[in-house]
Amino acid sequence: MKQMLTGNTAAAWGARLADVDYIPAFPITPQTEIIETLAQWAAAGEIPARFVTLDSEHSMLTAGGAAAAAGARVFTATSSQGLLYGFELLYTVAGWRVPFVLVNVSRGLASPITLEPDHNDVLAARDSGCLQIHAETCQEVFDSILMAYRIAEDPRVLLPVIVNLDGFSLSFTREPVELPAVAAASIYLGEYAPGHAWIRGERPMAQGVAVLGGAVYSYFRYQMQLAAENALTVHEEAAAAFETMFGRRYGLVDGYRLDDAELVLVMSNSFATKGRAAVDLARSEGVRLGLLRLRLLRPFPREAIRRALAGRRAVAVIDQNLSIGLGGITVGEVAHALYAERDRPPLLSYVGGLGGKEISDQEFRRIVSDLMLAAATGETPPPRLLFTAAEARQMQTLLSIAGKEGAG
Amino acid sequence: MIRVRFHGRGGQGMKTASRIVGTAALLDGFIAQDSPVYGAERRGAPMVASVRIAEAPIFERGVIPAPDLVVVADDTLLDDPAVQPLAGLPPTGGLLMATAHSEEEARRHTGHPGALVARDFLTLALEQVGSAAGVSAALASAACAMLGLSGPAVVAAIGTELEAIGLSPDSIRANLRLAESARAGIQRVELPVRSLAAPRAGSPVVDVAYAPPEVGTPSVTARPNTPLRRTGNWRVFRPVIDPAKCTQCWVCFVRCPEGAIELDAEENPHLDYEVCKGCLICVEECPTGAIAKVREMREWAPSEVTR
């Protein structure tokens, strides 16, 4: 039976049905509801996990990594500035090859301060060795957490997995979510029994030791790259088993009305839902538009993306992130996937939805008309920020209220 | 798809009301999505909640720009240009509001030609459950009646959602009785079902140019800087100091989260009603009971309605 759950509560249920042993925690908006929910369950004895609040995200990730190295199944969650505060440990703990799951609830980074979502926080961690699954719906949040444990704990992978959901538009939004029975979830996951990193009092070991010499360093770092590449195969196995048990199938990427699409939008996370509406609107006007949703960001499913986009007449990537001094982040990765294609489409780059900014019908229409022009001429327009005249006017009003000289 | 937008203030229970409607819709076999939006969370601050109800997957997120039904928990919001609760409501849509004014006055004041239910749900809640928080279940129940959701689904949804926020079984029973009387006589409203959102005149994409740092950096140099969001119009109850009972202890002055209490030359506290948001912390904290709470009744002038 389905029930109405927020993305945050769905994430807490993911931890609960994964039967985690240890939850190191630190609050931050918009993630706090996840750890509040888990804290309540732990206090009421409804889950056997040990719930501990730490003094910071840095300590939280240290504790999480150490517990995972001692054989505990670990769940933790953070957001935005919190993820950055624990950043050093993301890299460190990934190098220990310990498979915990970290939920990140996306929130734009300071400054200025905001609470609403974009993906600069989670994408900052893209080189850390943590794998990344980005969810579009509350159901996918729950499902991805179960899948994440299965992928992370596979001996071919053994890397932490970050499951990402958007603040507000998923974290505080309720949608119907189907939760499996406890027994089914535990059959799907099996037991976490690491052979390589099982610290015990009677069996001491040193983790993440110092190495002298680049060759030794290169060897171990490249093992992580190979492990991440293995995760492409392991993801497909985990997705197939998930479908068999629970009836829902997740691909490396997700498509909507792609089969006969000539023009394609590439998006990720919860705003991809708005992209689906834009596709329906364009289709109702006779434009063959489709949507490709990036779901697995690390490892980057280059081949799946190449297959999905090769031969299209034009493709537009909407990055809900901004690498200052570069522009959108994922458009470059998509370009990499397509570069070897002889028949590669013009690739248009947009930055939109920063700090949770709405992407209106009018903005989607602009992208579609740019795509049609690019398809006709083969020429690619320069990258563009999605920002409307009405928003510019509102900005002028706010600037003058703030007492800014020269505004207006 | 049917789109319902709730307007209330932090603490009035409109998030819970929206969740009751969302859960009732799910129980009646629909796909539902509900989501509240607060600014920086503060009691008394205007908030919005959106509920979408559909038979096919919902490809929309965030605040509903063009609702089919608007629910207003607090008629002081009607005249707030920063809130505009009626914005985007078509003449064919429905309007449900809690107000001490009559339905005729509400129609005249809002100018809404379509289905309208305006009742004093706050008084009803105070009478039946002894708390203003009852407005939540009352409005949710009335909204479900206007939407035509089934009685059993509404009862189950109220039970689920009030239990989730920790209400006792007795209190839930009282709220269910309140919900029953709140929906009495309310007819189902025929609302237009639109799968794609109504096309709206949008605003074109424009270039953003480099601005000098005095403008292009996020600093604020003006004070006060809240002309778009006057906290003085948030109040449902107005705190009033009785100088005869005041001992000049300054507890209210220290505790007011808005800095709305100032001391005069004789060190007597005074309230700035432009800023006071009506959180009533001062009423709670005053050790001598010198601050009374008085229900706000604002005059309505038809020209003030913003939509």
Ligand code: SF4
């Ligand atoms: S004066 Fe009293 S009611 Fe008004 S904001 Fe201050 S504490 Fe709240």
Ligand code: SF4
């Ligand atoms: S808390 Fe009460 S007694 Fe103390 S200064 Fe304020 S009004 Fe006067």
